[in-house]
Amino acid sequence: MKSSKVINVKRFLDFESLWIFILPSLVLLGLFVLPLIALILRSANPHAVEDAFSEQALQALTLSLVTSLITVVIAAAFGTPLAYILSRLKSTHKTWLEALLDLPIVLPPSVAGLALLLAFGRNGLLGSQLELAGIHLPFTSAAVIVAQTFVAAPLFVRSARVGFSHVDREVVEAARVEGANQWQLFTEIMVPLAGRALASGAMITWMRALGEFGATILFAGNLQGVTQTMPMAIYLGFESNLGVAMVLSVMLIIISILVLAATKRLENHTY
Amino acid sequence: MKWFLIFPLLIVLLIGCSKVATPSAGLEPSPNLPTRLSISTPQAQTLTVFAAASLTEAFGEIGTIFQDANPTIEARFNFAGSQTLQAQIESGAPTDLFASANKANMDALVIAGFVDGEAPRLLLTNSLIVVVPLSNPAQVDSIQDLAHPGLKMVLADETVPAGRYARQVLDKASRDPAYGRDFASMALDNVVSNETDIKQVVSKVQLGEADAGIVYISDSIAAPDLKTIPIPQDINVSAPYFIAPVIDSTNLDLANKFIDYVLSADGQAILQKWGFSPVR
Numbered sequence A: 001m002k003s004s005k006v007i008n009v010k011r012f013l014d015f016e017s018l019w020i021f022i023l024p025s026l027v028l029l030g031l032f033v034l035p036l037i038a039l040i041l042r043s044a045n046p047h048a049v050e051d052a053f054s055e056q057a058l059q060a061l062t063l064s065l066v067t068s069l070i071t072v073v074i075a076a077a078f079g080t081p082l083a084y085i086l087s088r089l090k091s092t093h094k095t096w097l098e099a100l101l102d103l104p105i106v107l108p109p110s111v112a113g114l115a116l117l118l119a120f121g122r123n124g125l126l127g128s129q130l131e132l133a134g135i136h137l138p139f140t141s142a143a144v145i146v147a148q149t150f151v152a153a154p155l156f157v158r159s160a161r162v163g164f165s166h167v168d169r170e171v172v173e174a175a176r177v178e179g180a181n182q183w184q185l186f187t188e189i190m191v192p193l194a195g196r197a198l199a200s201g202a203m204i205t206w207m208r209a210l211g212e213f214g215a216t217i218l219f220a221g222n223l224q225g226v227t228q229t230m231p232m233a234i235y236l237g238f239e240s241n242l243g244v245a246m247v248l249s250v251m252l253i254i255i256s257i258l259v260l261a262a263t264k265r266l267e268n269h270t271y
Numbered sequence B: 001m002k003w004f005l006i007f008p009l010l011i012v013l014l015i016g017c018s019k020v021a022t023p024s025a026g027l028e029p030s031p032n033l034p035t036r037l038s039i040s041t042p043q044a045q046t047l048t049v050f051a052a053a054s055l056t057e058a059f060g061e062i063g064t065i066f067q068d069a070n071p072t073i074e075a076r077f078n079f080a081g082s083q084t085l086q087a088q089i090e091s092g093a094p095t096d097l098f099a100s101a102n103k104a105n106m107d108a109l110v111i112a113g114f115v116d117g118e119a120p121r122l123l124l125t126n127s128l129i130v131v132v133p134l135s136n137p138a139q140v141d142s143i144q145d146l147a148h149p150g151l152k153m154v155l156a157d158e159t160v161p162a163g164r165y166a167r168q169v170l171d172k173a174s175r176d177p178a179y180g181r182d183f184a185s186m187a188l189d190n191v192v193s194n195e196t197d198i199k200q201v202v203s204k205v206q207l208g209e210a211d212a213g214i215v216y217i218s219d220s221i222a223a224p225d226l227k228t229i230p231i232p233q234d235i236n237v238s239a240p241y242f243i244a245p246v247i248d249s250t251n252l253d254l255a256n257k258f259i260d261y262v263l264s265a266d267g268q269a270i271l272q273k274w275g276f277s278p279v280r
Helices: A002-013 A015-043 A048-052 A055-088 A091-106 A109-120 A127-132 A141-165 A169-177 A182-193 A195-211 A214-219 A230-237 A242-270 B002-019 B053-069 B082-090 B103-111 B143-147 B161-174 B183-189 B198-206 B217-222 B252-263 B265-273
Strands: B045-052 B073-080 B097-100 B121-126 B128-133 B153-156 B191-195 B212-216 B226-230 B239-245
Touching (some): A015 A242, A048 A242, A055 A091, A055 A141, A055 A182, A055 A195, A055 A230, A091 A141, A141 A214, A169 A182, A182 A195, A214 A230, B045 B082, B053 B073, B053 B252, B053 B265, B073 B082, B082 B097, B082 B103, B097 B103, B103 B239, B121 B252, B121 B265, B128 B161, B128 B198, B128 B217, B153 B161, B153 B198, B161 B183, B161 B198, B161 B212, B161 B239, B183 B191, B191 B198, B198 B212, B198 B217, B198 B226, B212 B217, B239 B252, B252 B265
Parallel strands (some): B045 B073, B045 B097, B153 B191, B153 B212
Antiparallel strands (some): B097 B239, B121 B239, B128 B226
């Protein structure tokens, strides 16, 4: 305790040279913080409560929460096995596979939406097969989930993959020596030890899905109560009801900051 | 503990910035303003035109002809949604004239003092048309077919002028016995998506995801791969576009010269070619 205080005083004396770091940091922090403060200040008006409970806002909020949570479940159900396989592959084989899985993260959402339409749309690659099966994806809530999964699930896979590969090899070897089979190894060793990584992956995925806009608007369209998620209602609010847009924005910011803070706490304790 | 020192600084920064906040802080101007870098000779005059996105093709052609007739003039265009252009002009974007697809955006600039109240002139009118994919999967052959149950129709959202006009068309049709009183509500039941701009409606129909859409005639001219079904004049709308020089223009003569040209018989003929209805 004492020694750390001494160091702090020393650093404080060195404060002048720190300006080189503080000033640029402040510029960037200002860029992040000012728009948020402006939004919160403007949305704090007498109509805010009324806007928050308007039918459009509530429908958008419900749809966003339901679809994004289903996306998280899908990402976890299908992403965990995939991440597990990736973590066990030799590094030479998986470079391209990992790059492919990271692609949706960096791809512009408009490209994602167009690609989804060309694959699963009525005239798409699988369109006629889906039509035969009686499935019509575009303009449905299911399409919202598909779009969200496309852009957000890779974040879960990435986090889970890192989590699995950080599990101590010796623990794995020991379990094998003890006679654990593949399933036991996965459920009793890997998942518990990578639990925090899985949880933080799920939360990041949830947030990304909640904020999804570009792919959804192209692939799912915009219909209140069916495909109009929060980001969509916010976008349309610019034209008509700025109050609803601002209230939804503030809600989205509050949910996001809480979940991101929780994720950071998890991550800081992981390794 | 030293990071605490950041907070007073941040607050100073905040206060400093709030002083310069403009009244229109809610509208963020998009950054796609024309650049001021000029490669032309110093004596060349530059005319900067802010025009509604739907005028892209028509004004592009008019600009070329205008420049050919006036070799010392260089015309630059910034095409975007009228509401975006309005926000850009309000935040001080340098421009000489504004062509708006909406009376409201022009009126807002008059009220804000960027355009003289007497200046706006009717440029053209735009009407609506039904578009269907070439394959016409839902076999839409008439306006009445839009009310067929199960048809997938896309419109522009009600917040977009084109979306409001499309609903006006459906309402007008409902008052006509030929369509029936339920026509508008049945057609609106078929709406699977309210797109955020009119070009999205065109794309959804082009991709064959929607069976039908209602767009401006000018959009259908710009997308020749679509089948069109005309909307009769008695139930159609005529959406007025306005053009006016901006008060702060440094090239007022030039701006008026351009306006005179687009309102001339030659200019109006080009607009007509691109699907607009001339006003003379």
